[in-house]
Amino acid sequence: MSNQPPYPPQQPGWGNGGQQPYGQPPFQPQPPKKRSVGKVVGLGCLGIVGLFVVIVIIVAAVGGGSSNNDSSGSPKSAAPAGKSSDKAADDTKKNDTKKDATDGKAVFKVWGTAPAGALGGLDIGYGSDSDMRKGTFKDGRFEATLTLDKHALYYDVHAQLQGSGDINCSVTVDGKTKKGHASGGYNICNAQLSSNFTGGWS
Template identity: 85%
Template structure:
């Protein structure tokens, strides 16, 4: 055998347990990774939550504009309240499957004539005539219609109200003075109801 060591000679500072010059005595830590997924996830959740809140607020605000009656205090006029309820139920049964359009108030004829009334659905518009301070028309309810509306434009002066009723839901409008327009519209919702 030869006198040579089995391994080449080691240089000072390398491989014999000593750290080379300029190197720290420990390994540096890797930079921390940011959790982008969590931030993005919370951002998306926040946006979805915002849309849910907006939808709830719209439903609450929109639900308050329908035809509502205040409750009668217990013990006062209970017979009258019961009679009104029965009267309204009978009226609802008589108008089931119908859309009722109404305009009422004062509307003197102006330079362009009398009150200009239009009513119907998105696919069927008709013209109405205002006589003796009121107008009323009824059409058969088409569940495929996107909306039903009534408009009444004043011709210089007056004060009118208008309403459209379908499936027990009513929307109302009002106009006063000048050439202002009273407008009421019921729109179909995705469940087949009206709002």
């Protein structure tokens, strides 16, 4: 038998060694906070209603901008029937036909009076920066057409008088035209259209 005194029985509780200090109640954990279900549902409903209102406003604004009705609610007619609408249609048809005739083409013209001089008749050159040609002036005019090259930097026509005369010249590319004029002596009529960054001609 051991002479050591027996250990006192341990009390359940808190503290060092599982012992509860005297005079203090045991520590109680705080209960979890309850979430307010009503607030969450209310905010969710408010958000949905707000979104619906915004959509209705956007639809009304877009629909109102493209409305074709007058203040009485009756639809507006597109154009009054009669001679004015027929004339507009005819003008559009003529413009389309004119554009189609020169679409994808370069047209060069020289016209006027140009008597032959000591060096011969009127000296004409036409074409692009990579394809220049010689033209012949006959019966007071010259005209030539080339297929448009999309890589060309410019199209040009020039005509030099041989001592006297009065001439005009023009170059037309995709419906755009530039003109020139020369009179007397050895002056040169020149017209040129250059390609620009937008794919057009100026």
